[in-house]
Amino acid sequence: MTALLRVQDLRVRFRTMGPLKALATGTKAPFIDAVCGVSFEIGKGETLALVGESGSGKSTIARTIIGLQRAVSGSISFDGQEIEELSGAERKPYLRRMAMIFQDPIGSLSPRLTVRSLLTEPFRIHRRKDHDAGSEAERLLRMVGLSADFGRRYPHQLSGGQARRVGIARALALKPDLIIADEPTAGLDVSVQGEVLNLLARLQDELGMAILIISHNLNVVRHMTDRMAIMYLGRFIEVGSTERIFEHPRHPYTEALLAANPEPDPDAVLNRIELKGEVPSLMRRPPGCEFHTRCRYTEDICHRVFPEPSTSPDDTDHSFRCHFPLKLEIIPVWSGHILSQSEPNDCD
Incomplete structure (x- = not known):
C-alpha cells in the first residue's frame, strides 16, 4: 500500500521554564519530550488509531502533523513530499489536503460565527473563490445529516452530537485526503457515538480518505480501524493490525x-x-x-x-x-x- 502520510523519528518537546530561570537554577535541559522517536505510515483509505492514557503524546502527534505544533527533529512527508521544513506558504497546498476534527466539539467552533460561516471558513482561508458559499454550506450539512436550517444557528444552539457533525462537515469542506479525528466520540451519548462512527465510516467509503483516529474507547478502535499503535510516555510500545493486537x-x-x-x-x-x-x-x-x-x-x-x-x-x-x-x-x-x-x- 502506498503511504499517504509517513512520519519518521518524530520528536516534539516543550520548554518547562524560561531561559533566565534555567540559567539561574543551573538547569541544562529545561524541556520535556512529549513525543520521542515515533515512526509510522498511513496508506490511502486506511484508518490508524493512536491509543494510550492521557498525556501519552497522542494529540501532540496530531497537532504536529497538522502544523499547529513544531517538531524539534524527525520528518513528516505527505504524498511523498517532506513538509516539516517547508515555510507556511509552501506547506499550505499540503495542509489543504489534511483536516482535523478536534476533541471538544463545541469549544472548537467560534461562538461568534454561524454554522454557515464556520463551514465556509476553509474556503476563505485558502482563497477558494470557485464555489458558492451558500450552496457549499448546504451540501456539507446534508452530507452529515443536518438540514439547511442549521446554517443560521450559533454553536451554543447545538447539541454535542450536532456540534460534532458540524466539525466533521467543516473538516470535509475541501475534500481532504486525510482526516485526523481527536476523540471523535468524547462526551457524546452512546447512541450519538454510533451515529458519528457510522457517519465517518460511510464518508470514508464514499470519499476514500484516510483517517488517523485518537481514542481511549477501544470499542471504537476495534470497530473503526485497520491498524493501531499503543503509546506510553511519548513512544510507541506496540504496533500492528487492530485485530491482531486485540487477539494476541x-x-x-x-x-x-x-x-x-x-x-x-x-x-x-x-x-x-x-x-x-x-x-x-x-x-x-x-x-x-x-x-x-x-x-x-x-x-x-x-x-x-x-x-x-x-x-x-x-x-x-x-x-x-x-x-x-x-x-x-x-x-x-x-x-x-x-x-x-x-x-x-x-x-x-
Whole structure:
C-alpha cells in the first residue's frame, strides 16, 4: 500500500521554564519530550488509531502533523513530499489536503460565527473563490445529516452530537485526503457515538480518505480501524493490525488496557488487570524499560536495559518493545543497549 502520510523519528518537546530561570537554577535541559522517536505510515483509505492514557503524546502527534505544533527533529512527508521544513506558504497546498476534527466539539467552533460561516471558513482561508458559499454550506450539512436550517444557528444552539457533525462537515469542506479525528466520540451519548462512527465510516467509503483516529474507547478502535499503535510516555510500545493486537497482545501495558475495556454483557467473567503505581513524570523518565515501575512481569533486566522493537515470527508487521512479551517467540530487530540506574535515556 502506498503511504499517504509517513512520519519518521518524530520528536516534539516543550520548554518547562524560561531561559533566565534555567540559567539561574543551573538547569541544562529545561524541556520535556512529549513525543520521542515515533515512526509510522498511513496508506490511502486506511484508518490508524493512536491509543494510550492521557498525556501519552497522542494529540501532540496530531497537532504536529497538522502544523499547529513544531517538531524539534524527525520528518513528516505527505504524498511523498517532506513538509516539516517547508515555510507556511509552501506547506499550505499540503495542509489543504489534511483536516482535523478536534476533541471538544463545541469549544472548537467560534461562538461568534454561524454554522454557515464556520463551514465556509476553509474556503476563505485558502482563497477558494470557485464555489458558492451558500450552496457549499448546504451540501456539507446534508452530507452529515443536518438540514439547511442549521446554517443560521450559533454553536451554543447545538447539541454535542450536532456540534460534532458540524466539525466533521467543516473538516470535509475541501475534500481532504486525510482526516485526523481527536476523540471523535468524547462526551457524546452512546447512541450519538454510533451515529458519528457510522457517519465517518460511510464518508470514508464514499470519499476514500484516510483517517488517523485518537481514542481511549477501544470499542471504537476495534470497530473503526485497520491498524493501531499503543503509546506510553511519548513512544510507541506496540504496533500492528487492530485485530491482531486485540487477539494476541504482546506488551503487558496493552494487555492491561484491553482487560480494562468495558464489557456490555453483565454475565461476562471479567479478568481485570490492575496496574500499580502512577504514570511516571516525563521530567523523570525511568531508566531501562519505562513501564517497569507498573509492570507485573518486571525482572532485573527491565530496570537496566531499554527494550528495542521486536517482531513476531509469524507477523513481522506486529512490533513491540518488551523483554518478556506475553508470547516469547520474538525476532529482535535491533539489539538493546544497557542504561545504568542513573543514566538518562535518549528522551531526557
